[in-house]
Amino acid sequence: MRASELLAPTLREIPAEAEIASHQLLLRAGFIRKAAAGIYTYLPLGRRVLAKLERIIREEMDRAGGQEVVLPIIQPAELWQESGRWEVYGEEMFRLRDRHQRQFCLGPTHEEIITALVRSEVNSYKQLPLLLYQIQNKYRDERRPRFGLLRGREFIMKDLYSFDRDQEGLDRSYAKMYQAYSNVFRRCGLDFRPVQADTGAIGGNYSHEFMALASTGEALLVYCQECDYAANVEIAAARALPKPVAETPQLLQEVATPGQKTVAEVSAFLGITPDRLIKTVFYEADGQLVAVLIRGDRELNEVKLQNYLGCRHLTLAEPEKVTAATGAPVGYVGPVGLQGVPVYADAEIPYLVNAVAGANREGYHLAGVNPGRDFKADAYADLRQVEAGEPCPRCGAPLSQARGIEVGQVFQLGTKYSRALGATYTDEQGREHPIVMGCYGIGVSRTMAAVVEQHHDEHGIIWPLSVAPFEVVIIPASLKDDAQREAAEGIYAELLAAGVEVVFDDRDERAGMKFVEADLIGYPLRLTIGKKTLVQGTVDVKWRHEGQELALPREGLVPRVKAMLAREMEKYR
RNA sequence: CGGGAUGUAGCUCAGUUUGGCUAGAGCACCUGCUUUGGGAGCAGGGGGUCGCAGGUUCAAAUCCUGUCAUCCCGACCA
Incomplete structure (x- = not known):
């Protein structure tokens, strides 16, 4: 290629809209241009990088036994209504109607359409296992697109779906994909780490995310230096339990704390450390008010809470509802004497002796609070966020923390979609079973940005040879x-x-x-x-x-x- | 969706507070000359419905109302 003929318009100045290195450099070096918020045009250089990434992905998918297909972007509403996700997806789905007023959406993902294909074309155990994949645009009307290619509304994704007759088959497919993903990201030159992950709204029971390590990553993960444990903090198990406090339980006592509402304020006012406080937070879980107790120096982990409660929607409760339930404004609420609201406490709470909590009376807290004696939680569970330096739940060595860009995720779906859509096979005995599925995604355009995040200097991009334009x-x-x-x-x-x-x-x-x-x-x-x-x-x-x-x-x-x-x-x- | 900010030339921005000459600069672009191992110099030139729509006014980039877009923080989220 002659540079005189190549459309690679470089910018001398940093575009005002770009915050992070990959976004700035891909714009400045003439790889991409923005068409609308979260929607980008790929110029020749950008297209060539995508082609390199896609080639690596195809080679690894094919090697693992995948077969490439092309699924439609425009998908009929009926399929999504069958799976129940037409309602669940909500505002994030781009919806449209044709001239006959029939409803469609732009595919945010393709479980429905591929399951529909397989239910009509696969009937026998002899046709399994089956691995089908595509590299296709995906559409999600993100509330807030940002960081250029890292969080777009139109993006390129490789998605593979595995179909097996049973859990053992799924385990084999999952292992193949796990290996294939490791190969893909290594070949792209990424410093990455597979981590245990939450399964989120897509459902299923087992999942790993592949994280490209980068300070600009949106995900927070912990990993062990000694063993190979690594997890998204969303699900990382907290194993550290506090040492028992050798203190004599004292009498419950109300103390005036005028104007002191936050953990920092109350602990400073009373001259104690934040770990002596019980933070009481109210959530609405699918419309029901619940109280959650957590030590003052800890962060509540909403994913853990949501998974524990098994609810679909979890939001912080409105202050008015908290006051209606407790009789006190936010900042002065606590578990002692709380009525009519289920109370869930973090596993550390029972270890507290002579703690401080809100008195459910404006301007007052209670001192000498002793869990078990002064209140009883309905349940105790691991609800807090793990922090760096805590022991690894597997081997006990200290955990390190890092940020990552999620470039891929592998899921065991099980039979969620095959049951909903009726994708079954007949076994040797003539019995019908739902097909056991897995799904496996790679954010192709996001990977391109992740490579730039990891490979650049003050002069520009430093492409690994394997993906260079x-x-x-x-x-x-x-x-x-x-x-x-x-x-x-x-x-x-x-x-x-x-x-x-x-x-x-x-x-x-x-x-x-x-x-x-x-x-x-x-x-x-x-x-x-x-x-x-x-x-x-x-x-x-x-x-x-x-x-x-x-x-x-x-x-x-x-x-x-x-x-x-x-x-x-x-x-x- | 809540909070904040910004929309003026292809890009980065000034001008808006306090309405008033033909709307500016740097970069980019075009022409010529010089230059040629780390975003050259000189000279000349082209390019703007000041996001859009109303309104106030003798007069609006500037004030008012509405609207659209973009970005940041948060919430949310495969």
Whole structure:
């Protein structure tokens, strides 16, 4: 490709809308342009990176036994009504009507449509297991799209669905995909970690997320330095139980705490540490008010709470409802004497001795609160968020914390969709069973952004060779110099003939500008031809990810470059 | 959806408080000359319904009302 013909419009300045490195650099280097909030156009360079990612994904999916299909983006409402998700998905689904007023949606995911296909085409155990996948646009009308490609409303996803006759079959499919995903992300050059994950609204019972480690990631995860335990904090189990306090239980006593409402205020006012407080938080779980108790220095984990309660919707209760239930405003509520509201306490709560909690009376707290004696919770459970440094639930070594970008997730769905949609098979005895399903997603466009988050410097992107839009860029220092132009043209022709993906920067621009742009775009390998190198019979060769520039002989250059590329590519196998 | 902010040239922004000349700058773009190993210099040039719609006024980028869009924080979420 000649740079003079390549549409790669670079921006000198950082677009005001972009906050994080991947968004800024993909815009500046001319890979993407925004069409609307959360909706992007991929320019030629961006399209080439996507193609590289997709190729790696296809190879790994095919190797694991997957078969590629293309499912429709526009899906009929009936299927979603059958599964019950037409209502559940709510505002996040893009909906539309055709000219006959029939309802459709733009597919936010494809479980329904693939299950419908399989129920009509698969009837026998002889047809199982089956792994079907596609690489397709997905549509989710996010309330708040952000961070460029990391959270869009239209995005590219690889989704594979596995169909097995039983749980053992699903376990095998799941293991295959887990391995395939590890291969994909390793080949993309990502520093990633699979973590145990919540199964969320999609349902199912077992799941891992593949996290690309990045400080800009939206997900928080913990992992063990000693063993291979790693989990999203949403579900990471808290195992640390506090040491018993050797203190004599005292009498319950009301203390005036005028104007002191938060944990920080109350603990400072009373001169105690926050871990002596009981925080009482009210939620509405599918419309029912519940009280949750947690130690003052801890954070409640809403995912754990929701999973424990088994409710569909969980929201913080309105302050008015809290007051109606307790007789006191938020900030002064507590478990002692609380009536008519189920109370769920974190597992640490029973270890507290002489704690402080709200008195259910404005301006007052209770001291000397002793769980069990002064109140009884309806249930105790692990409801708090795990923190860095706590012991690993598996081996006890300290946990570390990191942020990650969720680039993939694997789920065991079970029979949720096959039952809802009637996808069954007949076994050897002629009995009918629901097909056991799994689903496995990779955010392709998000992966592109994640790679940039991990591979960039102050000058621009540093693409891993495996996903770079081109492998090599050729920069002649001056095109006006016929000798340089001819030398560059010759190398370009040879590289093309050798099957190297190469851009020849044949634009009549200053060399400095070409270097700056090449660094911004992130071509892995750069060949520079100048006056000096011509005299020496050499070409300057430089990896984008290294500082050192090498002067290699012009003679035998192309085979040498091919060998360098092959060696570099070994990193991504 | 709640809170905050911003919409002026392709991009980054000034001008809006206190209404008043032909609406500005830098970058980008076009032409010419010079330059040519890290986003060149000089000269000339093109490009703007000031998001949109109403309103107030002799006069609106500027004030008022509505509306749309975009971004940030939060809530929510495969």
